[in-house]
Amino acid sequence: MGNFLSNARNKIESFMRDRYPWDVFTDFAKHQAHKPLPPHVSWWHTFGSLAVFLLVNQIVTGILLMVYYRPTSDHAFDSIKFIQTEVPAGWLIRGLHSWGATLMIVMLILHMIRVFVMGSYKKPRELTWVTGVFLLGVTVTFGFTGYLLPWNQLSYWATTVGTEVSRNIPVIGNAMTVFLRGGEGISGETLARFYVLHVVVLPWVVVGLVAVHLFLMRVQNLATMDPVGSAPSWPKDQAIRFFPEHVLKEMSVFTVFLGLLLALVIFSPPELGEPADPLNTPAGIKPEWYFLPTYQLLKYFPKTLGIFTSMLPPLLLLILPFIDRSLDRHPKRRPLAMTLGAIAVAASLILGVVGKISESHVQFLGKTYEVDLYGRWLAVHDETSDTGAR
Amino acid sequence: MVTDNGLPRRKFLDYFLGGGLGVLLLGMAAPIGAYLWPARKRGGVQEMIDAGRVSELPVGSGKAFQVGGHPILLVRAGETEFRAFSSACPHLGCIVHWDGPSREFKCPCHAGVFSADGKVVSGPPPSALIAYQVTVTGDQIKIKVPPA
Ligand code: HEM
């Protein structure tokens, strides 16, 4: 058996050697596999590869879902229901895709925070950061287009509200909304457009961007914590080899996350809800959690002002490496950047939570409060008068 | 080598080929753009459509239906007072519903409230509901709606 295998291996090798510069290939592979990484490379540096792992999960489960999913307004809902209830392991594939999307966004946020805290976005890695911000944008667009595909009440109305917002963009807003929707309202045309974006256009864009992102990261190696401009000062014998040391860390974290992903799918399967009804808007339409901060922000800044306000954070993120040109990378020596970063995270969290509980009833310390549109609290004294009318 | 106007021949060729390629690509992009722009049925004037019978619509009640993709609400606010509106909320497009007891339109999304004549009473909507013309002949209610 072993003999047969090594025979076959030799045959393939000599076949390749006769035709191609085989050593160039193998040297490249070896060099990549054993690439020495700086000694401070830690568990925090596994978030990026976890994102790659989740991306692969999205692609594989997405292709499987396409086998039974039908992107028409008549059949979309039923086909998802069919996948969820009739197809063997369909619930698993849909669950992995749905929860995988959520974890993907979580992972990108963690990855971004780690890159921010360690100052790795600074010169010469500005473009790695910029491709990263685009990747975040593309991933969120994946979420937005994918949300409509089950064609249920929540997805239909969240998409109505979400695309309506773009009408407030000056001059081109109206045309843009019609273009996005494939007509005046959300219809089967919108579903077809979003489907094409979700399963063809965005996947190619994301794979291309990830290739560039990883290429840039590999060419420059991972950043150390030394200030910008100082020669990397780590002794070669302290290097961490990509394989096996870092890969071992990655595999351990993969395993933990695969367990978490499966637990979520099993104990909290994604819901399907009611089929979309264009004549009836249900109460409590909320976007996906990662849109909640923007959703809430838009309530305080109406119309065009809101568009500009909500464009500001992504724009700042995009040009961050070009505004923050200080040389230090270590977080202890960047108190201003750390404070501003913490404020940004806290503001997003607060806006998100307020967005989540706005226009609902909240129990707190035994009292019921009605939270209005803008997040103002009002104690409800007479509980019976108000629930019956809904 | 230099041409009459002093442009080196090689540069000229570069510009020529680059420009040609640009024009070619733009020419290819145009039909793609046109293709992606939502195809719509052309023409069409306002259309009178049947919206039911007076006897089937008690005073204070409302009726929701859809004409060519437009969601429409017909309400009978008084004995002879019939009104029809687009039920798409002018704020962010949720479907408002007629609240019979309070004689108001209510939007489920951000608590927009409109009076029986479509005007904004409270909440974030920036303008009144879009009204359609209603005519009643005998028992027959008709609404003039925009082309689909
Ligand atoms: C699909 C999305 C993404 C994937 C698959 C991905 C993958 C990776 C991987 C595997 C690494 C190497 C090690 C590490 O984890 O730090 C990396 C590094 C990096 N990433 Fe990402 N990333 C993504 C999105 C982002 C985002 C959203 C940002 C920031 C806005 C970003 C900025 C960076 C930077 C600056 C580095 C270099 C870090 C260093 O040199 O230490 N990436 N990325």
Ligand code: FES
């Ligand atoms: S969509 Fe009606 S109040 Fe916002």
